[in-house]
Amino acid sequence: xxxxxxxxPEGPLADKWTKHKNTINLVNPANKRNIDIIVVGxxxxxxxxxxxxxxxxxxxxxxxxxxSPRRAHSIAAQGGINAAKNYxxxxxxxxxxxxxxxxxGDYRSREANVHRLAEVSTNIIDQCVAQGVxxxxxxxxxxxxRSFGGVLVSRTFxxxxxxxxxxxxxxxxxxNRQIKRGKIKSHTRHEMLDIVKIDGKARGIIARNLVTxxxxxxxxxxxxxxxxxxxxLFYLSTYAMGSNVTATWKxxxxxxxxxxxxxxxxxPTCIPVSGDHQSKLTxxxxxxxxxxxxxxxxxxxxxxxxxxxxLKPTQLAEEERDYYLERRYPAFGNLVPRDxxxxxxxxRCDAGFGVNKTGEAVYxxxxxxxxxxxxxxxxxxxxxxxxKEEITRLGExxxxxxxxxxxxxxxxxxxxxxxxxxxxxYPAVHYAMGGLWVDYNLQTTIPGCYAAGEANFSDHGANRLxxxxxxxxxxxxxxVLPYTIGDYLAHDIRTGKIPTDTPEFDQAEKEVKDRIEKxxxxxxxxxxDYYHKKLGKIMWNKCGMSRNEKDLKEAIDEIAALREDFxxxxxxxxxxxxxxxxxxxxxxxxxxxxxxELFAKDALNRNESCGGHFREESVEQxxxxxxxxxxxxxxxxxxxxxxxKGAPKDAQLHKEDLVFENIELKTRSYK
Amino acid sequence: MNLTLKIWRQNDAQSQGKIVxxxxxxxxxxxxFLEMLDVLNxxxxxxxxxxxxxDHDCREGICGACSLQINGQPHGPDRLITxxxxxxxxxxxxxxIFIEPFRAKAFPVIKDLMIDRSAFDRIQQAGGxxxxxxxxxxxxxxxxxxxxxxxxxxxxxATCIGCGACVAACKxxxxxxxxxxxxxxxxxxxxxxxxxxxxVLAMVNQMxxxxxxxxxxxxxCEIECPKGISLENIARMNREYLKASxxx
Numbered sequence: 001x002x003x004x005x006x007x008x009p010e011g012p013l014a015d016k017w018t019k020h021k022n023t024i025n026l027v028n029p030a031n032k033r034n035i036d037i038i039v040v041g042x043x044x045x046x047x048x049x050x051x052x053x054x055x056x057x058x059x060x061x062x063x064x065x066x067x068s069p070r071r072a073h074s075i076a077a078q079g080g081i082n083a084a085k086n087y088x089x090x091x092x093x094x095x096x097x098x099x100x101x102x103x104x105g106d107y108r109s110r111e112a113n114v115h116r117l118a119e120v121s122t123n124i125i126d127q128c129v130a131q132g133v134x135x136x137x138x139x140x141x142x143x144x145x146r147s148f149g150g151v152l153v154s155r156t157f158x159x160x161x162x163x164x165x166x167x168x169x170x171x172x173x174x175x176n177r178q179i180k181r182g183k184i185k186s187h188t189r190h191e192m193l194d195i196v197k198i199d200g201k202a203r204g205i206i207a208r209n210l211v212t213x214x215x216x217x218x219x220x221x222x223x224x225x226x227x228x229x230x231x232x233l234f235y236l237s238t239y240a241m242g243s244n245v246t247a248t249w250k251x252x253x254x255x256x257x258x259x260x261x262x263x264x265x266x267x268p269t270c271i272p273v274s275g276d277h278q279s280k281l282t283x284x285x286x287x288x289x290x291x292x293x294x295x296x297x298x299x300x301x302x303x304x305x306x307x308x309x310x311l312k313p314t315q316l317a318e319e320e321r322d323y324y325l326e327r328r329y330p331a332f333g334n335l336v337p338r339d340x341x342x343x344x345x346x347x348r349c350d351a352g353f354g355v356n357k358t359g360e361a362v363y364x365x366x367x368x369x370x371x372x373x374x375x376x377x378x379x380x381x382x383x384x385x386x387x388k389e390e391i392t393r394l395g396e397x398x399x400x401x402x403x404x405x406x407x408x409x410x411x412x413x414x415x416x417x418x419x420x421x422x423x424x425x426y427p428a429v430h431y432a433m434g435g436l437w438v439d440y441n442l443q444t445t446i447p448g449c450y451a452a453g454e455a456n457f458s459d460h461g462a463n464r465l466x467x468x469x470x471x472x473x474x475x476x477x478x479x480v481l482p483y484t485i486g487d488y489l490a491h492d493i494r495t496g497k498i499p500t501d502t503p504e505f506d507q508a509e510k511e512v513k514d515r516i517e518k519x520x521x522x523x524x525x526x527x528x529d530y531y532h533k534k535l536g537k538i539m540w541n542k543c544g545m546s547r548n549e550k551d552l553k554e555a556i557d558e559i560a561a562l563r564e565d566f567x568x569x570x571x572x573x574x575x576x577x578x579x580x581x582x583x584x585x586x587x588x589x590x591x592x593x594x595x596x597e598l599f600a601k602d603a604l605n606r607n608e609s610c611g612g613h614f615r616e617e618s619v620e621q622x623x624x625x626x627x628x629x630x631x632x633x634x635x636x637x638x639x640x641x642x643x644x645k646g647a648p649k650d651a652q653l654h655k656e657d658l659v660f661e662n663i664e665l666k667t668r669s670y671k
Numbered sequence: 672m673n674l675t676l677k678i679w680r681q682n683d684a685q686s687q688g689k690i691v692x693x694x695x696x697x698x699x700x701x702x703x704f705l706e707m708l709d710v711l712n713x714x715x716x717x718x719x720x721x722x723x724x725x726d727h728d729c730r731e732g733i734c735g736a737c738s739l740q741i742n743g744q745p746h747g748p749d750r751l752i753t754x755x756x757x758x759x760x761x762x763x764x765x766x767x768i769f770i771e772p773f774r775a776k777a778f779p780v781i782k783d784l785m786i787d788r789s790a791f792d793r794i795q796q797a798g799g800x801x802x803x804x805x806x807x808x809x810x811x812x813x814x815x816x817x818x819x820x821x822x823x824x825x826x827x828x829a830t831c832i833g834c835g836a837c838v839a840a841c842k843x844x845x846x847x848x849x850x851x852x853x854x855x856x857x858x859x860x861x862x863x864x865x866x867x868x869x870x871v872l873a874m875v876n877q878m879x880x881x882x883x884x885x886x887x888x889x890x891x892c893e894i895e896c897p898k899g900i901s902l903e904n905i906a907r908m909n910r911e912y913l914k915a916s917x918x919x
Contacts, residue, residue, distance in 0.1 A: 052805040067726065068792050070833055071734040087813060123807040130809040132801045132862045134826035141816025159826055165733055166829060173800035180796045188789070211781055240728040274701040279709055280730040409732075412756055415700070478805045527716045529709075574721050578683070579782045581724055582716065 004257075004641060004656045007439040008112040013662050014094075017116040020440070021483055025490035032057035034496070035489055036220040038205055040192045040247045042069035044164070044470060045453025046226030047171035048477030054178035056482060058489075061218060062175070063190045063207055065242055065584070070172045073228060073240040074473060077164025078285050080146060080156035081470040083121040088145050092153040094118045099663060100151045101468060104337075105433075105461020106611035106631060107665050108260070108639075110658060112440060113458045120479040121471050125157055127478055133170040135159050148286070148466040156467045161285065161405055167470055171477070190216075191584060192247045193515075195223060195254050195449060196508045202251075202449035203498050204505065206512045210584060213577040215512055217505050219498035221489055222448045224481065225251055226473075229432030229454040231264060233592045233599065234544075235536025237429035238270060238283045244588040245595050248436050248455050256436050256444035257641035257654060259457035261595065262603035263433035265464055265612050266545050268341035270428035271413050272361040281428040282413060284364075284406055286466050289334050289341070291369035291399070292423070296353040296362050298322045303353045313355070313363055313422050324348055332670040339463055339612050339629075340670060342427035346545045349426070356424050365422035370395035427545060431469060433460045433612065434602075437641040437656070441484035442476060445641075450485060452476035457639065462611025519586045522570035528585045531566045535559065535589070535596055543600050548616040552604040556597055556649055563593040597648035602640055605653065608632035624671050633665050672698050672764035676711065678723055679771040684779050684787075690769070700760030704747065705730060705737065707759055708770075725784040730755040732897065735832030738839070739784055740771040745836035745895045753834065753897045773839035777846070777882045788835050790881040791849060797877035798870035799853040801862050815861055825859040828852045830898045837892035837900070843884030848892040850878050851908035852900050858911050868915040875912055 009020040027035065035058050039050040042064040054060045066072060086092040097118040102109055125143070129135065135157050136144040145154040159166040178184040189210040196204040196219070204219035227247035231237040252258045269284045297303045297313075298320050305311035325344055326333045336344075345362045348354065355361045374395025378386040386394070396419050400407065407418050414424065436444045436451040438458055443450050453473040460468065538558050542551035566589070574580040609618040609629035618630045637658050642651040673696040681688030695714075698707050705727050712722035728736040737754040741747035747757045762768065770784065778786040803809060829852070837848035854871050857863025863870070886905060893902045 048805075055804045066728060066734070066736065067788060068833065070792075070795075071728055071736050073729060073734070076729050076731055076733050085812070120807070125812045126809045127803075127805055127807070129812040129815075130801065130803045130862060132825075132857055132860050134822055134829050134856065134860070135812075136826075137817060137819050137822040139819050141818055141822070142813050159829075162733070162830060165832075166826070169829065173795070174803075174805070176792070176796040177800040177802060186792075188792075238731075240734065241730060242728050275699060277699070277702050277706045277710060279703075279706050282731050409756075412752065412758065413703075415758070415760060479807060482805070524719075527713055529713065571716060573716055573719065579724060579785070582722060 004437070004654050005439065006110065006656055007441060008110070009440065013111060013115050016112050017119055024484065024487040027486050027490050027493060029057050031493040033059070035059065035492060036061065036498070037222050037224060037485070038063065038218060038220040039224045039226060040205065041072065041226035041228060041455070042175070043072035043074035043226065043228060043453060044168055044171055044473030045455070045477040046224070047072065047168065047175050048474050049224055049226060049452055049481050050184055051171060051174035051178055052478055052482040053485070054181070054183035060178070060184045061187065061220065062184055063187045063192055063205070065189065065191045065210065067188050069175055069186060069188065070169060072168060073243055074168045074470070075165045076240070077470055078161045078283065079148060079287065080158035080163045080467040081124070081167065081474070082148070082155050082467045083125045083157060083471065084118055084155060085122050085125060087143060088154045090153045092155050096153065097121060097155065101459065101465060102461065102663050103668070104463055104465040106463050106668065107461065107633070107637070107660065107663070108610055108658065109459055109461035111660060111662055116480065117459050117472060117475050120475045123479055124471065124474045128167060128170050131170040131173060133159070133166050135166070151465070164470060167474065171474070192250070193512045193587065194250045194508045195446070196504055197254055197446065198498070198502065198504045201447045204500065206508050211579055213575070213580060215509055217500040217509060219500045221492045221495060221498065222450065222485055224450045224452060224485070225436065225455050226452045226477065227455050229435065230592070230595060231429045231432050233535070233596055234429040234539045235532050236273065236278060236281050236540070238267065238281050239430070241280060244591065246588050246591045248451065249591040249595055251436060251444060251446060251449055253644050255446045255644070256449055257643050258434070258598060259437035259639050259641045260434035260462070260602065261599040261642070262543070262606060262613050263462050263611060264429055265338060265431040265433060266342045266427045267430040268338055268345060268427045269364065269425045270430070271410065272356055272424050272426040273358055282409070283428070283430060284410065284423070284425060286338070288364060288403060288406065291402070292334065292364040292366050293323055293368055294325050294334050294341070294345070294362055294364055295321045295323045296348045296355060300352050303355060306355050307357055307359055322353070329670045336670045337463070339614070343545050343614060345427055361424040361426045363422035364425045366399055366418065367422070370399055370419070373398035431464055433457065433462060433464055437639065441487060442481050443484070443488065448488060450481060452481050462613055516576050516583065516587070518567065519570065519583060519590065520572050520576050522572060523568060524571035525569040527571055528582055528589050531562060531570060532585070532589045532592070534562055535592060538562070539596055539599070543603055546614045546616055547603050549604065552600045555600040556604070559593060559596045559600065560647070560649065563597070566590065566593055594648050598642055598651055601649055601651065602642065605640060606636055608636045610636070625667070625669060631667070672759070672762070674698060674762065674765070675767040677767060677769045678784070680723070680783055681780050683782055688780065698759050700758065702759045703730070703755060704741070704757040704759065705755050723784065724782045726786070727755055732756045733832060735834040738773045738786060738788070738834055738836070740773055740839055742769050745773060745839040746897050751897060751899055753832070773835050775835070775838045775844035775883070777844065778835060778838065786835070788833070790883070791833050791835065791846070793881060794846065794850055794874055794877045795853065798866070798873035801857065802866060817860060821859045825856045828855040828859070828900065828904055831900050832898055834897065836895050836897060838883065840891040840895035841884065842889065842891070843887060845886045845892070846878050846881070846883035847886040847905050847908070848896065848900055848902070850874050851904035854908045854911055855904040858907060867911065868918050871908065871911040871915045
């Protein structure tokens with residue numbers, strides 16, 4: 001187990017990071033000029049890391065598959081970014097942010113990492129404001145905050161519903177400054193297809209130029225993977241179409257352990273699938289659950305009539321509706337955490353109460369909120385004896401001011417007016433807590449290969465809290481990695497430039513080319529999407545919101561069989577040595593077909609329910625919590641890090657025991 | 672519904688392109704425009720033909736990758752959305768739809784409907800940033816209050832997604848709306864003042880070097896912009912440019 005040394009510094013929790021920064025090795029400015037670093041991915045983590053490393057003086061090469069670093073999928077994050085600034089004076093602190101994050105993660109993350117995250121969170125806001133990120137402000141000119149799910153303070157900074165966009169454009173502008181200085185060489189429309197190891201250390205990558213199809217060699221003294229999460233494994237998700245696991249999976253195949261792949265977050269409020277043609281799902285912000293009530297019809301006949309278009313939801317009387325979250329969780333009601341809300345929606349739909357034509361949707365109803373706000377507004381604006389219509393109109397105005405852009409987006413996609421008829425929503429995959437295993441320095445089990453942001457496993461445990469993804473990406477990129485990587489690179493100041501005409505590069509390039517050739521040589525029976533959709537179905541049905549031993553075992557076999565079929569029969573048109581989007585997709589789906597199997601194996605191994613991972617075998621048997629998730633701290637209080645051994649099902653498990661010195665482990669209850 | 676698609680096909684930047692007809696049937700109103708193209712591509716692949724290449728990624732209107740000229744309009748007939756948010760219910764059975772790439776000298780075609788917009792990146796690299804290093808020691812975020820009106824206007828300018836619809840809509844293929852949005856964001860904020868002179872001169876200079884045309888105030892860019900970026904930004908950039916020129 002020595003390989004899983006988390007390298008957590010000694011000493012009291014609150015002093016660890018400061019002490020670590022004071023004692024690790026530094027590289028002097030003159031030597032930094034002679035050191036090259038590759039950064040794969042230019043989202044919040046990669047973009048901020050690249051800019052900061054270049055500011056420090058390293059020579060940075062960035063790679064992204066998009067046509068510009070500005071288009072990385074961090075851009076789609078809506079809600080906000082947490083920071084323990086305590087600007088609202090509501091009792092927030094570094095400790096509270098740390099505590100909320102560990103608890104929210106269902107006690108499956110590392111205390112020291114999360115505390116560091118909370119510590120640097122305040123620096124992120126200062127840094128972004130200095131860059132000109134236009135956060136929302138109050139009339140006094142100071143920064144505004146909002147509250148987010150699962151916490152008792154207002155610590156979320158935001159820029160309307162486009163916080164991710166504004167933060168990413170901030171990191172992109174910092175990158176641009178370094179590109180102009182010549183310290184970053186930006187490679188767009190490039191995809192990393194392998195990592196090159198020399199003497200056991202990461203020393204470069206093989207990349208494909210997506211415009212020309214050319215296979216290129218790039219060397220460096222260290223490689224940073226900031227390539228995001230792997231949720232597209234499920235085919236339908238809120239990820240971008242191009243989001244993929246390829247960079248991290250190639251690193252896994254070369255020796256980087258993959259941690260907790262089964263921890264994925266399924267967000268309860270997304271616009272449901274409308275048909276087989278669907279390519280992507282759209283999130284409706286979590287904030288809607290503050291005012292919307294979730295329900296399905298009480299009687300199955302009514303649900304069937306609605307599905308057949310013979311009945312409208314507004315025709316059902318109050319007593320004919322089942323507000324199942326309020327019924328099951330009277331204390332938290334519609335504001336239960338994401339994992340609980342998602343599972344409850346699935347349970348009702350599986351039981352036959354789902355509402356749109358596919359039967360996979362529940363209602364999110366604003367009628368009560370419109371009524372309540374309307375009455376309030378009528379009272380405060382002095383309208384005596386308002387009519388029902390007046391109240392509705394006033395209430396709609398209030399709701400529009402709060403959620404107008406979301407309602408408009410919904411109407412564009414679904415073609416229904418959500419002010420007049422309840423919204424339909426259903427859970428969808430939207431974040432991966434699992435990822436490459438990293439130590440406290442964000443180094444993977446390959447020396448010189450680092451992972452940052454969603455690509456690593458480190459900070460969110462088994463469930464991520466809202467507005468914490470942006471915080472972690474920028475913490476890793478701006479404030480953690482640029483320090484910790486110096487400790488490793490201090491040993492490389494005499495190494496000199498890494499040549500690319502070596503047997504290791506020859507071999508890696510050959511393997512990449514062989515694989516492309518093999519993809520192009522399929523018998524041509526089915527398109528790449530055919531396989532991706534099939535994989536998505538297996539994942540969703542057997543490794544989705546609720547999992548059991550039988551399904552997971554079947555999934556492992558089915559994915560292996562699908563993978564075999566894929567390699568024999570996939571059809572990739574066009575040529576390898578030119579622009580070929582189908583070939584790009586084929587390579588990514590091939591990797592998903594391996595990850596899926598490991599995902600199922602990890603879910604099978606973890607015979608407990610924690611956070612986003614729910615095992616039907618591990619539920620509370622009696623008492624008030626009967627039927628709810630049952631965590632098993634005695635047997636599973638560890639990080640599952642998998643070592644590649646050929647077929648994914650043969651991966652070898654390494655455990656990193658999680659030690660809780662500062663926080664007491666408790667059951668999460670929402671009854 | 673049944674449709675006739677007339678799609679621009681072009682093998683690479685050097686080749687001559689042409690419009691090719693594709694009849695397509697069984698399209699539902701709930702499909703997005705790009706999902707309709709997915710259906711077409713699936714059919715082309717099955718037939719052994721090369722699928723139509725187009726840029727797309729987030730498919731929720733924020734990444735700015737999608738860039739189709741539909742019946743002569745950037746991002747199609749609907750206002751304030753990108754192509755990926757356009758749904759087929761905006762068309763009717765029997766329609767003929769022309770699908771072309773955004774056209775501009777500074778946006779060469781890479782293949783079919785995919786264009787090279789790296790000129791936009793180079794304009795940003797010329798000065799679209801504030802020179803502040805990452806240190807953790809910048810001033811507290813609340814040390815400099817910013818008037819809400821200015822902060823909101825800076826945000827509105829900063830919501831540009833860099834898709835290039837403004838250029839495609841302009842008869843001069845001008846990039847003034849795009850460039851002015853970034854110049855405005857920083858011109859409206861105290862953090863942006865220190866470098867204001869150099870920024871506007873460098874960005875406008877780069878814009879000209881890339882081969883974008885001049886602005887003649889027709890306003891088509893504002894109409895077609897999926898994010899509603901205002902023409903006021905161009906006026907503000909002109910003021911900034913004049914100020915900087917006199918100083919310089």
